[in-house]
Amino acid sequence: MASSRLNLNMSTNTDFDTLLSPRLFLQSRLGELPNRDLLEAEENWWKKDGKGIGEAVDRAGTPWLRMFDRFGKRVDQILFPPEYFAMLRRGYRAGVVWRPLDQKSLIPTYLLIYIISHNEPGICCPYTVSLGTAVPLVKYGSAELQGRFLPQLLRKDDSVWQGATWMTEIKGGSDLGVAVETIARRSGDRWLLTGDKYFTSNVGAELAVVAARPDGAATGVRGLALFLVPRYRESGKLNYFIRRLKDKIATRSVPTGEVELRNSEGYLLGSEDSGIYQILEVLNLSRVANSVVSVALAQRAIAEALTFAERRTAFGKSILDHALLHRQFKDRLSMLRAAFALAWESVELLNEVWMQRPPYSDRYHLFRLLAHLAKYWTAEFAVDTAKWNMEVHGGLGVLGEYGMDRWLREAMILAIWEGTSHRQILDGLEVMERKQAHRMLFELLAATIGSTEDLQEMKSRVEQHLRLPGEEREAAAEPLFRNLAEFAAKGLARKYSRQESRNDPGC
Numbered sequence: 001m002a003s004s005r006l007n008l009n010m011s012t013n014t015d016f017d018t019l020l021s022p023r024l025f026l027q028s029r030l031g032e033l034p035n036r037d038l039l040e041a042e043e044n045w046w047k048k049d050g051k052g053i054g055e056a057v058d059r060a061g062t063p064w065l066r067m068f069d070r071f072g073k074r075v076d077q078i079l080f081p082p083e084y085f086a087m088l089r090r091g092y093r094a095g096v097v098w099r100p101l102d103q104k105s106l107i108p109t110y111l112l113i114y115i116i117s118h119n120e121p122g123i124c125c126p127y128t129v130s131l132g133t134a135v136p137l138v139k140y141g142s143a144e145l146q147g148r149f150l151p152q153l154l155r156k157d158d159s160v161w162q163g164a165t166w167m168t169e170i171k172g173g174s175d176l177g178v179a180v181e182t183i184a185r186r187s188g189d190r191w192l193l194t195g196d197k198y199f200t201s202n203v204g205a206e207l208a209v210v211a212a213r214p215d216g217a218a219t220g221v222r223g224l225a226l227f228l229v230p231r232y233r234e235s236g237k238l239n240y241f242i243r244r245l246k247d248k249i250a251t252r253s254v255p256t257g258e259v260e261l262r263n264s265e266g267y268l269l270g271s272e273d274s275g276i277y278q279i280l281e282v283l284n285l286s287r288v289a290n291s292v293v294s295v296a297l298a299q300r301a302i303a304e305a306l307t308f309a310e311r312r313t314a315f316g317k318s319i320l321d322h323a324l325l326h327r328q329f330k331d332r333l334s335m336l337r338a339a340f341a342l343a344w345e346s347v348e349l350l351n352e353v354w355m356q357r358p359p360y361s362d363r364y365h366l367f368r369l370l371a372h373l374a375k376y377w378t379a380e381f382a383v384d385t386a387k388w389n390m391e392v393h394g395g396l397g398v399l400g401e402y403g404m405d406r407w408l409r410e411a412m413i414l415a416i417w418e419g420t421s422h423r424q425i426l427d428g429l430e431v432m433e434r435k436q437a438h439r440m441l442f443e444l445l446a447a448t449i450g451s452t453e454d455l456q457e458m459k460s461r462v463e464q465h466l467r468l469p470g471e472e473r474e475a476a477a478e479p480l481f482r483n484l485a486e487f488a489a490k491g492l493a494r495k496y497s498r499q500e501s502r503n504d505p506g507c
Ligand SMILES: Cc1cc2nc3c(=O)[nH]c(=O)nc-3n(C[C@H](O)[C@H](O)[C@H](O)COP(=O)(O)OP(=O)(O)OC[C@H]3O[C@@H](n4cnc5c(N)ncnc54)[C@H](O)[C@@H]3O)c2cc1C
Pocket: 165, 166, 167, 168, 171, 172, 173, 174, 175, 199, 200, 201, 202, 248, 251, 256, 413, 416, 417, 418, 419, 420, 421, 422, 423, 426
């Protein structure tokens, strides 16, 4: 057992304890962490109490929808066991939403999300969409709207309001310009929205940001606007209706439903013709969160695999000590560090640009490219690693009683929501073509790894690819995008491994 650990350490410098602890792993990559005591307390709570609650919520399946009370009044309540709310509210109290606006930095939120999603990836969705509601309200809401709604979203106790971000309709989430059929009609100082949203995560939230087309606006994405839609009308009646809850294979700690908007009161954020920018800004927050969750989930899957492989024996020794598996562990650990670096660089860049509005700076376009690369690559890595963990467990991996299937089920959504992997590739291509973002990426990488031959080669591959005719450029994009993501991730991993020598907690 000891020799396996030693061998892994020699080349990876990521020891067993660090792998088991998301906080120690973060520390090994980032150095001294802000709010260290808070992160430690969160991690300990998740180990002791939260983990069991998360597992129970997953096993219980879809929460219940109570549409009417006993007296026939429409109430649309989502029913979870009380422990669920204890788990959920903890993150809000810790500051997933209020801290970035209080401290003008997103770093505390993404650190918390990393720690939480090591045990409970799904619950990070409510946190992210709540932040995705507060931020556009701060950036684009009138003083009156902010005064009315912001304090509730930023409360530090259990009376905090939750947010939600609802864009997708039945005709599809990728092509919002065509698929969004919800119409908004002006009515005095507000708007009345009518339409159906097909995927609505954190349904039941007190406040949602909703994409709709003002009546008579242009077709396509340019005609979309973003509205703030409260759960209750000013009269106190329900403002939107939950048609049903989705029966999902995972992320059961976030209720996802279908929502009917029927002359629902809404408040315009920004201007009528700038909704697409605001939608993409909301997606920036959740795509980066998705990358952070993906890496934390992959860390968890590798930790599960390692815990098992150390003690399971075959052919007279631990399976970890067999050369083939041993190499696979080393490779996974090295990929984990690369995936983390890519994800965290997108956190750092977002933290620079999250308050920008159009017209955006070059750093914003660099961020966009990095965020697409990170969202794409880390989600694919999470899925692949979760599947691999099941294989390391052999037959036990597919038995529900040991819960290894959960990490794969949870990972599957990461490559789909917040824009599928295809979307990340195509949007990544676009920001390279139109904003030359790849040139800024190569400058960033040169600062980390120097101007190497590999860098020059990758640079000319990308330039050549961008010169291909449209259809061909798109058809052949995936291998290029994957290689570019991996190249960037490995390059950036050097930047984050510099912390290791100074901050390695006992490796
Ligand atoms: C559990 C869950 C929760 C969700 N929560 C929310 C939410 O809260 N708010 C919200 O707005 N949405 C939410 N979604 C929707 C999610 O964002 C969409 O599922 C996603 O964006 C993809 O849209 P779609 O499912 O309609 O697939 P489609 O857009 O119909 O795409 C189908 C397939 O075609 C591919 N494709 C599309 N266009 C192209 C192209 N040009 N080139 C190549 N391939 C292409 C896609 O990548 C995909 O593989 C949720 C989804 C799930 C599963």
